[in-house]
Amino acid sequence: MDNDGSVKWMMSISGSNPVSTANNQDRCFGLAVDNVNTGTITALLQIKMKEVRSSTYNPGNYYDTVLMRFDSSGTILQAVQISNGNIAYDMFSSAQGLVKVNNYHFFAGWAYGYQTNL
Numbered sequence: 001m002d003n004d005g006s007v008k009w010m011m012s013i014s015g016s017n018p019v020s021t022a023n024n025q026d027r028c029f030g031l032a033v034d035n036v037n038t039g040t041i042t043a044l045l046q047i048k049m050k051e052v053r054s055s056t057y058n059p060g061n062y063y064d065t066v067l068m069r070f071d072s073s074g075t076i077l078q079a080v081q082i083s084n085g086n087i088a089y090d091m092f093s094s095a096q097g098l099v100k101v102n103n104y105h106f107f108a109g110w111a112y113g114y115q116t117n118l
Contacts, residue, residue: 008039009074015049019061024048030098032105039072044098044107046091052081063090065109067098084111 014026030044045066052064064083071077084091089111097108 008072011070011074013045013068015047015051017048017061018050022048022061025063027093029093030096030107032098032100034069034100040069040077042067042069042098042100042105044093046093046109052083062088063092065091065093065107067105067107 014024017024026045026047026049028043029046032042032044034040034042045068046063047066048061048063052066062084064081067080067082068076069078082091091111092109094108094110099106
């Protein structure tokens, strides 16, 4: 978005829900401006995408978190998936749950359950 409020680009990101009978449930839960001068932003996404959680990591009906960094034209610069791996638990993102402090991004969320390696 320009300083005058004009939209420069818009992106729709959606994968396929791992459960074929379920609706796609991908949502954006936060945006943070990385650099006002260059126009880079980071988005916090809560997703259920079989394209992201591969068959190696229990691709069931579970939420994962993705952070994506975009340049001023909407090109993806970096992306990282944060998940509970192959355990059957959701990772939820908080609404407006992304802030940038200095050079660090902090996101808020929670999971219903966890697993340890013993």
